[in-house]
Amino acid sequence: MKTTQKLETRVGVKAPMHEVWDFFQTAQNLTTMTPPDQKVRIESNGDVPLRPGLEIRISVSPALGIRTGWLTRIEEVHPAKEGGREAWFRDTQQQGPFSLWNHTHRFVAMDHGGTEIVDELEYRLPLGAVGQAVAGWWIKRQMQDLFEFRTAALHQAFGAP
Numbered sequence: 634m635k636t637t638q639k640l641e642t643r644v645g646v647k648a649p650m651h652e653v654w655d656f657f658q659t660a661q662n663l664t665t666m667t668p669p670d671q672k673v674r675i676e677s678n679g680d681v682p683l684r685p686g687l688e689i690r691i692s693v694s695p696a697l698g699i700r701t702g703w704l705t706r707i708e709e710v711h712p713a714k715e716g717g718r719e720a721w722f723r724d725t726q727q728q729g730p731f732s733l734w735n736h737t738h739r740f741v742a743m744d745h746g747g748t749e750i751v752d753e754l755e756y757r758l759p760l761g762a763v764g765q766a767v768a769g770w771w772i773k774r775q776m777q778d779l780f781e782f783r784t785a786a787l788h789q790a791f792g793a794p
Contacts (some may be wrong), residue, residue: 636777638757638773639753639754641753642751643751645747645750646791650741651713659679659683660679664691674692678690686707688707694702695722707723718743719740721738724736731758733757739752745794752783
C-alpha cells in the first residue's frame, strides 16, 4: 500500500502576484485560510516575514477537542525577481502529526494580471500502511475540505478571476 500521499491544488485570484505574495509572507494569515472547525492557533513567529530557517509553531484541534502541536520550518523562499512571473516557498514539518510533510506554495503571474496559487503537498501518516488504513480516508477528506475552504477564502480576499 502506498503510504506517501500527494495533493496539488490550483486557485486563481484577481490580485497581482506581489499582493498575494505579501499576504502569504507571514503565518498569521494562515488563520483566515483554515476552516474554523480546525481551530488553528499561531503559537510563535506568526508575524515574522518568511525566510529560510524560520520555524513557526502552530497548533490545531481538528477533532474531539484534542490540540496537536506542529512545528514547521521554512526551507526555501524564492521571491519573484524583477519582472519575474513566478515565486515560491517551501515548508516542512519538524514536529507534529505527520511522519512527512513537504509543502510547496507557488505563485504564478497570470496573463490578465491575476495570480495562480499552486499548492503542492506531499505527506505521510505515522505508522505507515497501518496509519493510512486507519485514518487515511479521514485525513484525505480533511485536506480536501481545507483546500476548498482556502479557495473560497482567497476568492473573498482577492476576487475570483
